Amino acid sequence: MSKKEFPNLLSPLKVRGHILKNRIMSAPNMLFHTVDGRPTDYYTGYLEHKARGGAAIVNLGEVSVGDGGNHTPEMIKNRDNLPLFAELAAAIHEHGAIASAELTHGGMRGKPEFNREIMPMGPVESVCMYDGKTYRALEKEDMELICKQYADTAEYMISAGFDTVHVHFGHGWLPAQFLSPLVNTRTDEFGGSFENRMRFPMMILKAVRERLGKDRLIMMRLSGSERAEGGFTAEDMAEFLSHAQEYIDLVEVSCEVFTYNMASTYRPLGVNTEFSEIIKKSGKVHIPVYTVGSVIYPEQAEEIIASGKADGVSMSRALIADPYLPEKALLGKTNDITPCLRCLNCTDGDNADRHFMCSVNPLIGREARLGFGEDIGKAKVKKTVLVIGGGISGMEAAITAAERGHEIILCEKSDKLGGLLNFTDTDSLKHDLRRYKDFMVAKTLRSKIEVMLNTEATAELVKELGVTDVILAAGSVPKAPTYIKGYEKAYHAMDMYLNPALLEGKKNIVMIGGGLVGTEAGLHLRNLGYEVTVLELDERAFRDARGVYLFGLMQTIDEQKLNIITGAKCTEITEGGVTYEKDGETLTANADLVLYAVGMQSCDELYFDLAELEVKLAITGDCKKPGKVTGAVHDGFFAALDVGRI
Numbered sequence: 219m220s221k222k223e224f225p226n227l228l229s230p231l232k233v234r235g236h237i238l239k240n241r242i243m244s245a246p247n248m249l250f251h252t253v254d255g256r257p258t259d260y261y262t263g264y265l266e267h268k269a270r271g272g273a274a275i276v277n278l279g280e281v282s283v284g285d286g287g288n289h290t291p292e293m294i295k296n297r298d299n300l301p302l303f304a305e306l307a308a309a310i311h312e313h314g315a316i317a318s319a320e321l322t323h324g325g326m327r328g329k330p331e332f333n334r335e336i337m338p339m340g341p342v343e344s345v346c347m348y349d350g351k352t353y354r355a356l357e358k359e360d361m362e363l364i365c366k367q368y369a370d371t372a373e374y375m376i377s378a379g380f381d382t383v384h385v386h387f388g389h390g391w392l393p394a395q396f397l398s399p400l401v402n403t404r405t406d407e408f409g410g411s412f413e414n415r416m417r418f419p420m421m422i423l424k425a426v427r428e429r430l431g432k433d434r435l436i437m438m439r440l441s442g443s444e445r446a447e448g449g450f451t452a453e454d455m456a457e458f459l460s461h462a463q464e465y466i467d468l469v470e471v472s473c474e475v476f477t478y479n480m481a482s483t484y485r486p487l488g489v490n491t492e493f494s495e496i497i498k499k500s501g502k503v504h505i506p507v508y509t510v511g512s513v514i515y516p517e518q519a520e521e522i523i524a525s526g527k528a529d530g531v532s533m534s535r536a537l538i539a540d541p542y543l544p545e546k547a548l549l550g551k552t553n554d555i556t557p558c559l560r561c562l563n564c565t566d567g568d569n570a571d572r573h574f575m576c577s578v579n580p581l582i583g584r585e586a587r588l589g590f591g592e593d594i595g596k597a598k599v600k601k602t603v604l605v606i607g608g609g610i611s612g613m614e615a616a617i618t619a620a621e622r623g624h625e626i627i628l629c630e631k632s633d634k635l636g637g638l639l640n641f642t643d644t645d646s647l648k649h650d651l652r653r654y655k656d657f658m659v660a661k662t663l664r665s666k667i668e669v670m671l672n673t674e675a676t677a678e679l680v681k682e683l684g685v686t687d688v689i690l691a692a693g694s695v696p697k698a699p700t701y702i703k704g705y706e707k708a709y710h711a712m713d714m715y716l717n718p719a720l721l722e723g724k725k726n727i728v729m730i731g732g733g734l735v736g737t738e739a740g741l742h743l744r745n746l747g748y749e750v751t752v753l754e755l756d757e758r759a760f761r762d763a764r765g766v767y768l769f770g771l772m773q774t775i776d777e778q779k780l781n782i783i784t785g786a787k788c789t790e791i792t793e794g795g796v797t798y799e800k801d802g803e804t805l806t807a808n809a810d811l812v813l814y815a816v817g818m819q820s821c822d823e824l825y826f827d828l829a830e831l832e833v834k835l836a837i838t839g840d841c842k843k844p845g846k847v848t849g850a851v852h853d854g855f856f857a858a859l860d861v862g863r864i
Contacts, residue, residue: 365422562770
């Protein structure tokens with residue numbers, strides 16, 4: 219047990235009659251869609267996974283309170299759906315966690331297509347960002363209806379078996395719109411002074427408390443700051459909470475800025491703890507204060523609580539990457555906690571519209587179909603498996619197959635594991651990815667896997683080893699820009715990591731290729747102080763970046779002042795730089811060093827040789843199709859699951 223290692227994080231807390239077994243909350247996140255307003259088996263399994271993993275509070279995310287407030291498809295709260303919501307609560311309770319439902323209203327950020335009779339509206343008249351129509355300002359009778367919607371929804375979720383509701387007063391939703399002096403420019407009793415701006419939010423809280431009664435636990439998510447000149451501050455929110463605590467029992471502190479409430483790998487860890495600390499130490503707030511925002515590791519969470527920055531932590535992506543983080547912390551198995559990459563793949567535009575996925579956890583969200591981690595169990599038939607390639611996909615395949623009881627040999631042609639991700643050893647920004655790579659290498663080496671380094675796989679080696687199954691994860695190699703005159707004078711972006719001497723004495727660097735690899739390599743160079751110009755043929759750079767990660771990337775590009783030129787057709791590389799054409803002109807980007815990142819090519823040649831052998835053969839990761847960590851991990855995992863099924 220590690221209660222001595224994490225005495226604050228793992229200590230219980232009693233709030234309004236409920237005993238929280240530790241200080242970890244599974245943050246609300248609406249990563250699944252309902253079907254015709256019904257929560258699915260997928261969502262039930264997803265929430266149950268969080269509870270099984272040991273979080274004290276598990277939140278159902280973004281339950282819109284009613285028509286006019288929907289910014290996602292509405293969860294229909296009627297009699298027919300009550301048993302489905304009840305099953306959600308029951309799945310959480312079965313593992314000793316508190317079941318919570320987050321209540322939201324989009325206000326002026328509501329989406330018209332998700333609302334029926336009542337169109338979204340906000341503190342003031344505004345133009346809808348989605349269809350350009352005008353949203354009107356709330357009248358007093360509108361506010362009274364919304365208060366009733368909050369109270370009705372809270373009562374419904376409690377009747378379904380949830381222990382508490384988590385009223386969302388942050389992230390730019392309706393209550394935050396009223397609290398904001400930047401948004402709320404009303405001149406009546408609900409605008410102007412801070413006392414007036416908090417009047418309607420207080421009406422909501424009062425309505426919910428009166429409906430649920432004095433003994434029911436009520437929580438709140440609140441933005442600790444707008445992070446903008448003239449916006450509300452943590453001191454303002456401490457004042458608001460000094461009044462709100464009459465109605466609520468616990469507050470979770472986030473912030474208003476998108477790239478901080480879902481921070482990418484380029485932001486610091488614990489990005490919002492400064493606000494929870496100010497609120498907690500203000501002397502005005504006497505309820506437990508939790509912090510949310512890039513809280514990833516138990517050690518980090520312990521320090522936050524021990525130093526008085528918060529009473530507890532709320533984790534979202536960390537518990538997607540590894541729902542068992544709390545349990546592993548308790549059992550002293552922190553080395554076995556899968557690190558979150560903060561890649562935001564879980565919020566990617568495509569994944570948000572489809573069934574979502576985590577880059578490093580292939581199981582999350584698929585519990586209803588695949589079961590939970592420990593439920594996958596041993597293979598029916600034990601096999602001898604050769605995994606070719608010691609990158610992420612190969613290591614994932616080897617680890618998973620070994621856990622299922624197979625005899626595993628992993629061969630890697632270089633002298634170390636890690637594959638392409640070994641570049642993170644010298645990258646100045648990819649700390650999260652480096653932690654994950656190191657985690658995978660360490661886990662591989664302590665698993666029951668025979669690792670053969672400096673060994674290039676061949677068909678003859680496969681025959682010699684006498685294996686029954688082969689998983690080919692040989693990775694990919696860079697494509698060279700052979701279509702550019704003088705391309706041999708340039709180096710691939712990876713070369714600067716493997717051979718840092720390339721950068722010595724250089725000042726101006728040109729990167730050919732403005733995809734995610736080229737752009738992020740450029741950011742690394744800027745972070746080291748080099749002058750960098752990225753030349754991208756497309757009219758838009760880093761098309762392979764999506765969703766929230768894209769916003770974080772663009773913010774970092776602005777901060778680092780990375781020079782990206784799009785629509786640039788490179789024609790020649792010389793000793794002094796790169797000649798390119800743009801808008802009908804021929805231009806030159808001066809450089810002491812030219813790098814390129816124009817794509818990767820799969821190392822799949824061996825597959826066709828191995829296909830002739832009497833072995834079961836699978837191909838995974840970049841060897842199958844060059845891509846991101848997500849594809850590498852998922853391919854390796856599922857290839858291993860298919861070994862020994864019959």
